[in-house]
Amino acid sequence: FPFCTFWSMLSLYLLPAKNGEEPTMQFLLEVVDILTNYIRKTFDRSTKVLDFHHPHQLLEGIEGFNLELSDQPESLEQILVDCRDTLKYGVRTGHPRFFNQLSSGLDIIGLAGEWLTSTANTNMFTYEIAPVFVLMEQLTLKKMREIVGWPGGEGDGIFSPGGAISNMYSVMVARYKYYPEVKTKGMSAAPRLILFTSEHSHYSIKKAGAALGFGVENVILLKCDERGRVIPADLEAKIIDAKQKGYVPLFVNATAGSTVYGAFDPINEIADLCEKYNMWLHVDGAWGGGLLMSRKHRHKLSGIERANSVTWNPHKMMGVPLQCSAILVREKGLLQGCNQMCAGYLFQPDKQYDVTYDTGDKAIQCGRHVDIFKFWLMWKAKGTSGFEQHINKCLELSEYLYTKIKNREGYEMVFQGEPQHTNVCFWYLPPSLRGMPDCPERRERLHKVAPKIKAMMMESGTTMVGYQPQGDKVNFFRMVVSNPAATKSDIDFLIEEIERLGQDL
Numbered sequence: 001f002p003f004c005t006f007w008s009m010l011s012l013y014l015l016p017a018k019n020g021e022e023p024t025m026q027f028l029l030e031v032v033d034i035l036t037n038y039i040r041k042t043f044d045r046s047t048k049v050l051d052f053h054h055p056h057q058l059l060e061g062i063e064g065f066n067l068e069l070s071d072q073p074e075s076l077e078q079i080l081v082d083c084r085d086t087l088k089y090g091v092r093t094g095h096p097r098f099f100n101q102l103s104s105g106l107d108i109i110g111l112a113g114e115w116l117t118s119t120a121n122t123n124m125f126t127y128e129i130a131p132v133f134v135l136m137e138q139l140t141l142k143k144m145r146e147i148v149g150w151p152g153g154e155g156d157g158i159f160s161p162g163g164a165i166s167n168m169y170s171v172m173v174a175r176y177k178y179y180p181e182v183k184t185k186g187m188s189a190a191p192r193l194i195l196f197t198s199e200h201s202h203y204s205i206k207k208a209g210a211a212l213g214f215g216v217e218n219v220i221l222l223k224c225d226e227r228g229r230v231i232p233a234d235l236e237a238k239i240i241d242a243k244q245k246g247y248v249p250l251f252v253n254a255t256a257g258s259t260v261y262g263a264f265d266p267i268n269e270i271a272d273l274c275e276k277y278n279m280w281l282h283v284d285g286a287w288g289g290g291l292l293m294s295r296k297h298r299h300k301l302s303g304i305e306r307a308n309s310v311t312w313n314p315h316k317m318m319g320v321p322l323q324c325s326a327i328l329v330r331e332k333g334l335l336q337g338c339n340q341m342c343a344g345y346l347f348q349p350d351k352q353y354d355v356t357y358d359t360g361d362k363a364i365q366c367g368r369h370v371d372i373f374k375f376w377l378m379w380k381a382k383g384t385s386g387f388e389q390h391i392n393k394c395l396e397l398s399e400y401l402y403t404k405i406k407n408r409e410g411y412e413m414v415f416q417g418e419p420q421h422t423n424v425c426f427w428y429l430p431p432s433l434r435g436m437p438d439c440p441e442r443r444e445r446l447h448k449v450a451p452k453i454k455a456m457m458m459e460s461g462t463t464m465v466g467y468q469p470q471g472d473k474v475n476f477f478r479m480v481v482s483n484p485a486a487t488k489s490d491i492d493f494l495i496e497e498i499e500r501l502g503q504d505l
């Protein structure tokens, strides 16, 4: 096909078409070229983080990029243009100046792993069709449980479509442990059950309460100290209160690395209360679990080995490409007992191999994406020590930021003290607000500063960082570092950019 042009070719010419091999290889090489160009540019600081357009602009179509689906096939050249444009108008989450989300970075080995995963295009539900991936998952989960501190790495677990779902698993399994009859008879078989989680915890615990039929009113929010850590005395008071009302306290979620403040709840004190009142302890380490890989920082999760279940998202702090989240359960058999339906067409008991490796019936899903391979491959490529170095470096960068701004003119920290995780929460005060005493007008104006700066950042495409209000605190910036490409110069850049964009507000 040396003379071929993709303008005159359709996907029908590719494999499995007769003589499809060569056009397939050429087409894929073109795709690789697009991807490698994108990757090269992503790490180049002179490239923008994003080329922002409003939804209506993208929907209307820009320079030949048309999102509408067509009845007639498009040429392969147009397909390549579509690939290029899709990346062009997206956000470069691997850019060294992308700080917007807990998941960031572009790990090359992880990326290779994703490509291999899509090429294999299989399903995690049975050993029958995913023998290698199923074993990798088993081994990796065991290793993670060892790192959590469960003796011999014993227990159970599964990779799920994200921290929110992993947290939902924990609530499901807790309910099954204490009230297994709910599986068959529904919630009417149980008394009124109460879940506890802090006011700083991730909203997915409430969502699990709603989705699983507990009701959000039965998800009790616990008070936190000024750094966002749960106050154990408040937990005990609320357990007692629930019991006095005749309700049954079932489950406590302790957050290890809260979403906004990066706070670590005192797990040991919470574990004492869970033991005292016979409750399930879950640790949501979706964000902070990665710190277990660091000898320097893992003490922040001390007591995690007392948890009944743990959520840990390698796709956040460990830089594994989305998605990759594990739910670990200390007691074996609960996941299976809770979720299994024994579908005869899939989980035949009379297969020729050990069918305990058909792990699919532990899941609430049927088909399950292979999330393990990229993580396993990264672990092989970096070693445990490579993850440790990554975690330590990210925490050093956030310390650098904290030290830089804590006494700098125009900055106020949202809470005092060194960051526990990589979260650094701060207000930027434009000169017009400095020296103004705290009053409703100042608060109202300050509330608008972060969104305005963020909007300008996105429009100029230079960097991205998150903001939000929290409780009675008006909008502030939440800086997080999980991106392995970030350096001190990128932190400096962020500060310069905030000041450049915000000085006249």
Ligand SMILES: Cc1ncc(COP(=O)(O)O)c(C=O)c1O
Residues within 6 Å of the ligand: 102, 161, 162, 163, 164, 165, 167, 201, 202, 204, 255, 257, 258, 259, 284, 285, 286, 287, 313, 325
């Ligand atoms: C503490 C915590 N738990 C759970 C989640 C949900 O994780 P996912 O987005 O993977 O569902 C998040 C997400 O930010 C989080 O910060």
